[in-house]
Amino acid sequence: MLDDFFVRALIAGIGIAVMAGPLGCFVIWRRMAYFGDTMAHSALLGVALSLLLDLNLMVAVFIVAAAVSLLLLFLQRRGALSTDALLGILSHSALSIGLVIVAFMTWVRIDLVGFLFGDILAVSESDIDIIWGGGILVIFAIVYLWRPLLASTVNPELAEAEGMRPERARLFFMLLMALVIAIAMKIVGILLITSLLIIPAATARRFSTSPEIMAVLASVIGALAVTGGLFGSLHWDTPSGPSIVVAALALFVLSLLPIGRRRLETASHSTPGGHH
Amino acid sequence: MLNFRSPETTPLVRLNNAGVSRNGRWLVRGVEFSISPGEIVTLIGPNGSGKSTTAKTAIGVMKADEGYVERKPGLKVGYVPQKLAVDWTLPLTVERLMTLTGPLKGREIEEALSSTGVLHLAKAEVQHLSGGEFQRALLARAIARKPDLLVLDEPVQGVDFSGEIALYELIKQIRNRTGCGILLISHDLHIVMAETDTVVCLNGHVCCRGTPQAVSQSPEYQKLFGRRAASTLAVYSHNHDHTHLPDGRVLHADGSITEHCYPGDGHHHDEDDNVHDHGDDCGCGHHSRLHGFELKEKRDA
Numbered sequence: 104m105l106d107d108f109f110v111r112a113l114i115a116g117i118g119i120a121v122m123a124g125p126l127g128c129f130v131i132w133r134r135m136a137y138f139g140d141t142m143a144h145s146a147l148l149g150v151a152l153s154l155l156l157d158l159n160l161m162v163a164v165f166i167v168a169a170a171v172s173l174l175l176l177f178l179q180r181r182g183a184l185s186t187d188a189l190l191g192i193l194s195h196s197a198l199s200i201g202l203v204i205v206a207f208m209t210w211v212r213i214d215l216v217g218f219l220f221g222d223i224l225a226v227s228e229s230d231i232d233i234i235w236g237g238g239i240l241v242i243f244a245i246v247y248l249w250r251p252l253l254a255s256t257v258n259p260e261l262a263e264a265e266g267m268r269p270e271r272a273r274l275f276f277m278l279l280m281a282l283v284i285a286i287a288m289k290i291v292g293i294l295l296i297t298s299l300l301i302i303p304a305a306t307a308r309r310f311s312t313s314p315e316i317m318a319v320l321a322s323v324i325g326a327l328a329v330t331g332g333l334f335g336s337l338h339w340d341t342p343s344g345p346s347i348v349v350a351a352l353a354l355f356v357l358s359l360l361p362i363g364r365r366r367l368e369t370a371s372h373s374t375p376g377g378h379h
Numbered sequence: 380m381l382n383f384r385s386p387e388t389t390p391l392v393r394l395n396n397a398g399v400s401r402n403g404r405w406l407v408r409g410v411e412f413s414i415s416p417g418e419i420v421t422l423i424g425p426n427g428s429g430k431s432t433t434a435k436t437a438i439g440v441m442k443a444d445e446g447y448v449e450r451k452p453g454l455k456v457g458y459v460p461q462k463l464a465v466d467w468t469l470p471l472t473v474e475r476l477m478t479l480t481g482p483l484k485g486r487e488i489e490e491a492l493s494s495t496g497v498l499h500l501a502k503a504e505v506q507h508l509s510g511g512e513f514q515r516a517l518l519a520r521a522i523a524r525k526p527d528l529l530v531l532d533e534p535v536q537g538v539d540f541s542g543e544i545a546l547y548e549l550i551k552q553i554r555n556r557t558g559c560g561i562l563l564i565s566h567d568l569h570i571v572m573a574e575t576d577t578v579v580c581l582n583g584h585v586c587c588r589g590t591p592q593a594v595s596q597s598p599e600y601q602k603l604f605g606r607r608a609a610s611t612l613a614v615y616s617h618n619h620d621h622t623h624l625p626d627g628r629v630l631h632a633d634g635s636i637t638e639h640c641y642p643g644d645g646h647h648h649d650e651d652d653n654v655h656d657h658g659d660d661c662g663c664g665h666h667s668r669l670h671g672f673e674l675k676e677k678r679d680a
Contacts, residue, residue: 132469254480257465263456264438264530265480311470 109337111231112223116329118234119287120299122241124322126283127300128307128314129276132256137187138175139297141194142277143284145171146293147201150218154211155204156186161233161285168281171197176277198293221292221344223336230289237286241279245318248275253314259359290329292344301350303328306358324354380428390415391454391528391560392437396446399432406432408445409584412577414528420551421563421591423615424581430564431461433581434530438491457526459517460491461564462535467506469509473516483523491523492516495549510537518546522553529553547572547611573613580617587618605662 130139149164156163171193180191205213217225245252254262255269262269284296291299303325304317311317331354332347339346390413398408407429414437422430428509436448437443438456465471477488492498495515505513514537521529531550535543551574554561565571571578571591580586591613620632628635 132466134466250480254467257471257476257479258460259464260435260440261458261460261463262480263440264435264456264460265524266456267480305468308468308470312472313470313475317470 108224108226109333111226111228112333112343113330115226115231115234116223116290116343117326118231118238118305118335119283119290120325121322122238122283123287123299124303124307124320125245125318126241126276126279127304127317127325128321129252129256130280130297130300131304131308132133132314136297136301137190137194138172139280139284139300141175141190141197142168142280143288143293143296144162144194145197145201145289146284146296147218148197148204149201149285150205150213150288151208152200152294154208154213161288164288165281167197168284169278172277172281199331217292217344218288219292219294219344220342221288221290221295221347222344223290223333225289234286237282238293241267241282244275244279248272251317253275290343291347292342295344295348298348298351299325299328302348302355304353306355309358324364381670388415389451390449390452392447392562394433394437394443394446395449397433397436397443397448399429399436399441400444405437405583407581407583409641410436410446410579410581411585412579412588416527416560416638417554417558418576419554419563419572419574420559420573420577420579421565421615422579422581423565423568423571424586425568428582430581431532433533434562434564438528438530451465451527454528455524455526457521457524457529457559459514459521459529459534461536462511463517465505471505472502473505473508473519474499476505476516477520477667478519481524487523490521493555494522495519505658511539511542514538515546518549523558525557526559528560532564533566534563536566544611547574550574551611568617569614571615572613573611575613575615578615580615580619582623586621589615589618591615 146164149167153160158289225250251267251272259269304321307320328351331350336346387562393413497515579588622630
C-alpha cells in the first residue's frame with residue numbers, strides 16, 4: 104500500500120508541517136491569517152509566470168509572494184485604504200491575473216485543480232530535497248529570529264526601544280512565509296496553505312503554557328494532520344490538500360473536548376488584553 | 380537647567396530642539412531636555428500634547444524630523460509602553476514576559492517580581508492579570524534588565540491611589556538603588572512624583588518647565604492626601620506665558636497671536652529666569668483644579 108509516491112508525499116508533507124508550525128503560531132498571534140491567504144493566492148500568479156517565462160516553479164512563486172507582501176507594506180505606509188481592503192484587492196487580483204494568464208496560454212496544459220488543492224502525485228525526489236532543505240533553513244531562521252519576532256509581536260515599540268529591530272524581523276517573517284508557501288504549494292494547494300499554518304497552531308494553543316511549547320506542538324499536530332490526511336487521500340482518492348485540512352480540523356475539534364483539561368477554562372476565557 | 384545632580388556627568392539622553400511631524404502636522408516641536416544618570420524627568424501635558432511622542436523620540440522609537448537627539452552610546456533602555464495588549468492566543472506567563480527582550484537569570488526574575496509585589500503571579504498568564512497587576516509586571520520586566528534609562532509611559536494607569544503611591548515609592552527606590560535615569564510620563568497635570576528633578580509641561584511644544592513643590596510640609600496637603608502620600612507626591616505649578624486657543628492658534632502674553640508656538644519665535648520669556656507668573660488669567664485651564672491650593676512661595680521675577 105505504501106507506494107513510492109505516497110512515501111514521498113508523506114516525507115514532504117511532514118517536512119512542511121514542521122516548518123508551518125512555528126510560522127503558523129506567529130500568523131495567529133499577529134492576526135495575519137488573511138495576510139497569509141493573500142500571499143498564498145498570489146502564488147497562482149507565480150505559477151502562471153513560471154510557465155510563461157520558463158522559470159523554476161518554486162522560485163517564481165517565492166518571488167511573487169514576497170513581492171506581494173512588500174507591495175502590501177508599501178501600500179500600508181501610504182495609508183489610503185485599510186489593510187483589510189488592500190488585502191482583499193491584492194489577494195483576488197493576484198489570483199485572477201494568474202488564472203487569466205493561464206487561460207491565455209493555450210499551448211500549455213496545467214492541472215489547475217492540482218495547484219489549487221494539492222496533488223500528492225506531484226512530489227518528486229528533488230521536491231523532497233527542496234522541502235527538507237528549505238524546511239531546515241526556515242527552522243534555523245525562526246530559532247535565530249525567535250526573540251525579536253516574539254518581542255515585536257507583543258509590542259513593536261517595546262522591542263525597538265530595547266534594542267531590537269522589529270521592522271527587520273517583520274521583513275524576514277514575510278520572506279519566510281513566502282518560502283513556506285512556495286514549498287508547500289504542491290502538497291496542500293494554493294487555496295489551503297493558510298489552513299495548514301493556522302489550524303495546527305490553534306489546536307496547540309489549548310495545550311500550551313509558553314510560546315515555545317505552542318510552536319513545537321503546532322509542528323507535531325501539523326505532522327499528525329498531514330499523515331492522517333494523506334492516508335485518507337490515498338484511501339478515498341480525495342485531493343490531498345482538503346484531506347489534510349479535514350484531518351487538521353478533526354484534531355482541532357478533538358482538542359475542544361473537555362478531556363480532563365483545566366486549561367479549557369483558561370482558553371475559553373477569551374478576554375483579550377485590551378483592558379490593560 | 381534645574382538639574383541638581385552633578386551637572387558634569389554626560390547625560391544619558393539629550394533632545395535638542397527636537398520635533399516630530401506626521402502628515403504635515405507637527406505632533407511636537409522644539410523640545411529640549413536631557414536626562415542624566417539618577418535624574419527623574421516627568422513629562423506632563425493634556426491628551427495629545429505629544430508626551431508619548433517625545434518619550435519615543437528620546438529613546439529612538441520615533442525619529443526626530445527636526446533638531447536631533449543625542450544618546451549615550453550603548454544606552455540600555457527599559458520601557459513600559461502606555462498601551463500593551465497581548466493577544467489571548469499567545470500563551471505568555473508573567474515569568475516568560477520577563478525575558479521577552481533578553482535573557483535573565485532565575486534569581487533576577489524573582490528579585491524584580493518581588494520588588495514590584497507580583498512574585499506570586501509568576502506563573503499566571505498575563506491576559507488574566509488586572510490592570511494594576513499587569514502594570515507591576517511590566518515595570519518588573521523593565522527594571523529586571525538593569526537599564527541605564529527607565530522610560531515609564533503612565534505607569535500608574537489602572538492603579539488605585541494607594542497603589543500609585545506604592546509604585547512611586549518603588550520607582551524612587553529603583554532610582555536610589557541603581558542610579559538609573561528615569562523618564563516618567565504622568566497623566567496628571569498637577570500632581571507629580573515628589574522625587575522628580577525636572578517637570579516638562581508639553582502641549583505640542585514645551586509650555587513650561589520647573590521643579591515640583593514639595594507638599595509634605597503643608598498641612599492642607601497632608602489632610603488632602605494623607606501623610607504617606609504627601610511625602611511621595613508633589614505639586615507642579617505651571618508657568619505659562621501663552622494660551623492655547625481652541626482653534627490651535629496661540630495667544631501670547633504680549634497680546635500677539637501666532638499660528639504655532641515654539642521657542643525662538645520671539646514671544647516667549649527667557650526660560651531660564653524662573654518667573655512663576657501663572658495665575659487664573661493664564662486661561663490654559665491647567666490651574667482650575669488647584670484653586671485654593673496656590674502655593675504661597677511664588678518666586679519674584
